[in-house]
Amino acid sequence: MLIANSQKLIAVRKPPSAKMKKIKITLVKSPIDRPERQKLTLKALGLNKTNSSREVEATPQVLGMVRKVNHLVKVEELA
Template structure:
């Protein structure tokens, strides 16, 4: 199964609470933190919601 590496590149300070919760649900805390997640519809939806705060890389 394909995986994606998500890295937090912008702060969640002064963001909407739903965006803060989404970032936390993705397993990200501080700026620069990363997490490898399965590439499925649920993960893609969460990433789309906070795409302006994270960077995404395909992992093989």
């Protein structure tokens, strides 16, 4: 968020909300024959084997990684 303050733009970081959404990510397709970058993204998400799952907070970084491998994973929103 940018705030104009006497002809200067100041970047202000929003405080993290106390209650972040959580998502469950499940690897449903094998990363064999996929680009190395996609394999590294799955490793960063903590998904090693097919049908393995992780529950993580839905931060912009995690959602970006999920978007890169969305054809290999299933995403469920947790309550």
